[in-house]
Amino acid sequence: MTALKQFQRLEATGLWRPDPDAQRREVIVSLGDATLTMSSTSGDILAHWSLGAVTRANGTQVPAIYHPDSDPGETLELPADETEMITGLDRVLRAIDRRRPRPGKLRFYLTGAFVVGLAAGAIFWLPDALERYATTVVPPVKRAEIGAKLLTHITRLTGQPCNTPDAREPLKRFSQRVQPSGSVVIVPGGGFTSTHLPGAIVLLHRRVVEDHEDPDVAAGFALVEAARARASDPLAELLDWAGLAASLQLLTTGSLPDSALADYAEYIMTRPARLPDAAQLLPAFAQAELRSTPYAYALDITGESTLALIEADPMRATGSRTVLSDADWVRLQGICGS
Structure with missing residues (x-):
């Protein structure tokens, strides 16, 4: 924290x-x-x-x-x-x-020498190498700053995050339940269902909480995004999409171009939804003591494309550990107001 x-x-x-x-x-x-x-x-x-x-x-x-x-x-x-x-x-x-890391002059010179050495390397190797290096040296505080800036660009497309007073504490408890080290943000619009951003931010569309009576569904969407962020660094995904110039600017100035963030915001709001990989996600459901079946049926009401999440549900016998109390869930469902 x-x-x-x-x-x-x-x-x-x-x-x-x-x-x-x-x-x-x-x-x-x-x-x-x-x-x-x-x-x-x-x-x-x-x-x-x-x-x-x-x-x-x-x-x-x-x-x-x-x-x-x-x-x-x-x-x-x-x-x-x-x-x-x-x-x-x-x-x-x-x-x-x-x-904060305090690299000093030596770190500055070493980073400069590293960049110059890479520039002399093979042209097809350089972009991937810079991206890997950038994701290694960027500290958590800077990741959080990048995630917050990206969220600002996203909310210009989706509307400001939902935050009615009665739902603030339930949202905090919901966030702690599904990813204690990060946060969950709910927005009112956009053509997406769920995604994740650098800085351990999980983004959910309002319909994830409004259209389902079982809180395990919303918890499942948030849990899956948190698991995907652990499996594939969201900052690396951003840099891979933004290209070599963005990685160089991040290394030399500590920031990313606003234009790149704005374009990436549009991209993640419109990219096709990915079907879950059951083998990777089922351990996360088990660790969180959360049923995977409600999430699977929310993705596909027939269950055909998500059968593995249904048949191998790790909490089928015992049920989920409580996500939210009934009163908190009702308040969270009203987080976007009318």
């Missing part, structure tokens, strides 16, 4: 401005596990910052002013009376800063 445990549920009131020319707007600020979220008083999410990419602009002065590393024009101001949030957020940012 990125955030310190004692500060994981903090909320405060602040003033948010998306750019220097915009009016400041009163928002509800929520400090999460790995993100800082700004929401309107009605519950709509206005901004979603990765904690690994947040900077305090004015030292110890109050009101405290924060902004994303990549966009100092977008600011969040916390007033002096929100001391608990200011103290908590500053401690979290200091903790993240202590954990």
